[in-house]
Amino acid sequence: MQILIAVAALGGIGLVLGLLLAAASKYLSVEKDEKAPLIESVLPGANCGGCGYAGCAALAEAIARGEAPVDACPVGGNETSREIAEIMGVAAPDVLENVATVVCSGDHSSVAKKYEYDSDVDCKTASTLAGGDKKCRHGCLGLGDCMDVCAFGAISVKNGVANIDPEKCTACTACIDACPKGIIRLVPKKKSYIVRCSSQSPGPDMKGICTVGCIACRICEKECPEGAIQISDNLAKIDYSKCTDCGECFQKCPKKIIKKK
Amino acid sequence: MLKDLLVLTVTVIFIENFVLVQFLGICPFLGVSRRTGTALGMGMAVIFVMGVASLLTWCIDTYILKALGLEYLRTVAFILVIASLVQLVEMFLQKAIPVLYNALGIYLPLITTNCAVLGVALLNIRKEFSLLQAVVYGVGAAAGFTLAIVLFSGIREHLEYSEIPEFLQGFPIALITAGLIATAFMGFAGLKL
Numbered sequence: 001m002q003i004l005i006a007v008a009a010l011g012g013i014g015l016v017l018g019l020l021l022a023a024a025s026k027y028l029s030v031e032k033d034e035k036a037p038l039i040e041s042v043l044p045g046a047n048c049g050g051c052g053y054a055g056c057a058a059l060a061e062a063i064a065r066g067e068a069p070v071d072a073c074p075v076g077g078n079e080t081s082r083e084i085a086e087i088m089g090v091a092a093p094d095v096l097e098n099v100a101t102v103v104c105s106g107d108h109s110s111v112a113k114k115y116e117y118d119s120d121v122d123c124k125t126a127s128t129l130a131g132g133d134k135k136c137r138h139g140c141l142g143l144g145d146c147m148d149v150c151a152f153g154a155i156s157v158k159n160g161v162a163n164i165d166p167e168k169c170t171a172c173t174a175c176i177d178a179c180p181k182g183i184i185r186l187v188p189k190k191k192s193y194i195v196r197c198s199s200q201s202p203g204p205d206m207k208g209i210c211t212v213g214c215i216a217c218r219i220c221e222k223e224c225p226e227g228a229i230q231i232s233d234n235l236a237k238i239d240y241s242k243c244t245d246c247g248e249c250f251q252k253c254p255k256k257i258i259k260k261k
Numbered sequence: 262m263l264k265d266l267l268v269l270t271v272t273v274i275f276i277e278n279f280v281l282v283q284f285l286g287i288c289p290f291l292g293v294s295r296r297t298g299t300a301l302g303m304g305m306a307v308i309f310v311m312g313v314a315s316l317l318t319w320c321i322d323t324y325i326l327k328a329l330g331l332e333y334l335r336t337v338a339f340i341l342v343i344a345s346l347v348q349l350v351e352m353f354l355q356k357a358i359p360v361l362y363n364a365l366g367i368y369l370p371l372i373t374t375n376c377a378v379l380g381v382a383l384l385n386i387r388k389e390f391s392l393l394q395a396v397v398y399g400v401g402a403a404a405g406f407t408l409a410i411v412l413f414s415g416i417r418e419h420l421e422y423s424e425i426p427e428f429l430q431g432f433p434i435a436l437i438t439a440g441l442i443a444t445a446f447m448g449f450a451g452l453k454l
Contacts, residue, residue, distance in 0.1 A: 005329050013321060013338055017345040021352075028352040030359075047367065054363040131427075 108160035138198035146175035220249040286377030300414035304407025315399025
């Protein structure tokens with residue numbers, strides 16, 4: 001008898017609450033975009049926030065509304081972008097043609113050193129010691145971790161900075177994962193100009209650190225006829241969806257940091 | 262009577278602050294305190310859930326569980342009520358304030374297992390409160406939670422523009438900050454009401 005009362009009481013409470021929620025869900029239902037759940041199912045589901053949205057569901061909704069590009073997920077890579085492009089009915093080839101670029105051009109002659117490290121180590125080990133020997137926290141260490149993982153022989157290290165050959169690169173992102181500094185990024189293959197600096201230090205601080213660092217002078221921002229360049233965090237950033245490849249920024253950059261591929 | 266309730270409110274907000282003195286509800290306290298706006302939203306959601314949960318759980322405990330001699334079902338019954346309330350808040354926010362809904366992310370459904378909410382429901386019974394006292398205690402506890410998380414988020418916003426030693430950046434400095442706020446709240450322990 002006791003058990004029956006317990007079951008009835010708890011069941012009763014559950015039933016009442018369940019009915020209330022059922023009623024509430026009717027009044028508070030939100031019409032979801034059909035595409036959003038589809039896109040969400042394709043996304044990695046890690047909810048890492050790497051795209052700048054609150055999670056995979058938020059990004060999926062943004063893509064469905066057209067606010068975010070189909071390749072906004074930095075984790076999913078090409079595979080995910082292609083599937084999302086399919087759902088959105090956008091031409092996929094545009095999405096696919098990316099190449100990896102080392103977003104730093106600070107070689108031994110342009111970046112000052114914090115200390116001399118006299119041993120043959122890899123980038124990962126070197127970066128554990130105060131972020132590496134280069135004074136710039138965002139600088140390429142030039143020890144070739146990316147070169148070692150590249151299966152296509154596209155990467156070479158010259159005078160302490162890695163370079164990626166856009167002709168050989170397949171955008172497999174292996175180097176992006178290998179770089180402890182996180183300064184290898186995918187850029188559209190069709191565009192020729194890249195801001196090759198990742199430093200977020202204010203302009204005056206760059207003095208004595210690196211001669212090829214972005215000083216956030218905003219000249220490129222003013223000169224770009226398409227308004228595709230913006231300075232944020234003391235660093236010029238090209239919005240490739242607006243960039244027309246005119247080369248104005250490349251010509252005007254006083255520090256010659258905007259480079260041609 | 263009114264004075265008693267006032268004393269209860271001040272006690273639960275400052276002297277026995279749920280987060281900073283009793284270590285309850287730490288998960289959202291650390292999780293959604295990066296932005297003051299989001300923190301305030303979380304605070305409001307918790308105030309609603311804890312207020313209504315106090316009311317409902319007290320009624321259920323008194324008129325159903327105690328009346329039928331089923332006190333041993335307390336935890337299950339309370340969790341049922343809390344989970345339903347959180348579900349309701351979730352639906353409401355998704356409909357009414359989607360921005361806040363997205364900002365709260367996973368921490369919104371996690372209010373269900375926020376130990377502060379179940380804690381307040383169980384403490385209400387353990388302290389043998391009347392219905393009015395229980396609701397005041399619940400809302401007060403949630404207000405204390407809101408106070409703590411908003412204070413904390415304000416400091417965390419400033420931290421982002423500060424030069425923090427590299428080994429402390431991110432989570433470590435957040436925990437140290439939380440510790441310092443808790444130290445500050447220790448000062449209220451000497452308050453005689």
